[in-house]
Amino acid sequence: MKMKQILILGAGMSGLCAARQLKSAGFEPILVDKGRGVGGRMATRRFEGGTFDHGAQFFTARSEEFRALVEEWRESNIAVEWFAGYPSPQNDKPSDAHPRFRGESGMTGIAKWLARDLTVHLGEEIERLSFQNGRWTAFSRSGNSFEGDELLLTAPVPQSLTLLRNSGIELRESLQNTLGSLSYEPCFAVMANLDGPSQIPPPGALYVNGETVWWLADNFQKGISPREGSVTVHSSGAWATAHYEEPQNEVGAALLEAAAPFLGAPVESFEVRRWRYSKPENPVEMGSFRLRSINLSFAGDIFQGAKIEGAALSGLAAARKLIS
Numbered sequence: 001m002k003m004k005q006i007l008i009l010g011a012g013m014s015g016l017c018a019a020r021q022l023k024s025a026g027f028e029p030i031l032v033d034k035g036r037g038v039g040g041r042m043a044t045r046r047f048e049g050g051t052f053d054h055g056a057q058f059f060t061a062r063s064e065e066f067r068a069l070v071e072e073w074r075e076s077n078i079a080v081e082w083f084a085g086y087p088s089p090q091n092d093k094p095s096d097a098h099p100r101f102r103g104e105s106g107m108t109g110i111a112k113w114l115a116r117d118l119t120v121h122l123g124e125e126i127e128r129l130s131f132q133n134g135r136w137t138a139f140s141r142s143g144n145s146f147e148g149d150e151l152l153l154t155a156p157v158p159q160s161l162t163l164l165r166n167s168g169i170e171l172r173e174s175l176q177n178t179l180g181s182l183s184y185e186p187c188f189a190v191m192a193n194l195d196g197p198s199q200i201p202p203p204g205a206l207y208v209n210g211e212t213v214w215w216l217a218d219n220f221q222k223g224i225s226p227r228e229g230s231v232t233v234h235s236s237g238a239w240a241t242a243h244y245e246e247p248q249n250e251v252g253a254a255l256l257e258a259a260a261p262f263l264g265a266p267v268e269s270f271e272v273r274r275w276r277y278s279k280p281e282n283p284v285e286m287g288s289f290r291l292r293s294i295n296l297s298f299a300g301d302i303f304q305g306a307k308i309e310g311a312a313l314s315g316l317a318a319a320r321k322l323i324s
């Protein structure tokens with residue numbers, strides 16, 4: 001019997017975990033992503049000698065199912081522990097015992113490893129979908145099309161809903177309302193190469209939780225950057241909302257000024273990344289969602305706890321529903 005083809009939009013953590021699970025059950029998953037690389041919000045960038053994790057910074061493993069995955073990654077030298085607890089400037093953040101893991105070479109390294117031996121089409125932004133005679137076709141901006149018996153959408157939900165709407169595919173009102181209420185906060189990430197080491201204390205992670213700066217990391221101390229003083233600055237969600245449309249060089253300069261007390265060395269160069277959808281604000285604990293009538297599923301961090309762990313668990317849950 002021919003196995004169903006599963007088309008997965010998004011090669012972030014949820015799409016990759018779903019694809020691996022489906023492949024091991026004998027399905028033929030096809031991943032399509034608009035990015036130049038896999039990983040989505042698990043993003044690592046290199047410039048001028050520095051390496052920067054500029055999306056997700058670390059992950060915890062609180063569930064048994066995810067701990068088992070992380071164990072496999074650790075045994076394969078893909079993930080390592082970065083620190084435990086949560087360093088803040090006043091040391092006032094209660095420290096929990098959970099280890100914080102990072103990708104050995106950066107966060108994207110984990111996604112690349114998960115993507116090995118999977119079929120992934122990169123640089124393909126899906127602009128329109130059609131569902132006809134029980135099959136899905138996804139049409140990309142570059143003019144290519146991808147088909148599947150089932151479609152799994154793992155983009156941030158507002159993007160998936162826009163895509164469905166632009167394709168004339170209507171969801172029933174109650175579902176539309178539930179999915180339509182899901183929201184994510186924005187975030188600016190500044191990647192800066194300093195002229196010398198930063199003053200971010202070991203382990204190179206600082207939960208600032210200020211009105212402007214929310215998080216600081218020193219990617220050299222983290223162990224992923226060969227260059228000293230390559231820092232990542234994350235804005236707070238409120239600050240990103242207020243400054244969302246401002247020119248990126250102004251945003252970068254403002255965030256670096258706010259972070260200056262922790263930097264300790266002049267900034268040589270910087271780049272800014274604007275994340276429209278960084279972290280879910282109101283996650284629902286559904287695992288994933290499947291509309292059997294039209295072979296359509298949704299997965300992603302917002303369906304299971306809002307983080308990398310949730311994205312992985314959601315992808316696995318979506319795959320289980322498709323396999324059963």
Ligand SMILES: Cc1cc2nc3c(=O)[nH]c(=O)nc-3n(C[C@H](O)[C@H](O)[C@H](O)COP(=O)(O)OP(=O)(O)OC[C@H]3O[C@@H](n4cnc5c(N)ncnc54)[C@H](O)[C@@H]3O)c2cc1C
Pocket residue numbers: 009010011012013014015032033034035038039040041042054055056057058059060124125126127154155156159163187189234275277278279299300301302306307308309311
């Ligand atoms: C700044 C920042 C800091 C974070 N910090 C942490 C942290 O420290 N710890 C933690 O656990 N989590 C953190 N997160 C959240 C974490 O990154 C996410 O929970 C997780 O990576 C989400 O995975 P996902 O697969 O659900 O979605 P994504 O990673 O967003 O994957 C969705 C994919 O869909 C693709 N896509 C979207 N639209 C289209 C389209 N039309 N056509 C083709 N492809 C499309 C995207 O390119 C993307 O690759 C952070 C996120 C950000 C942005």
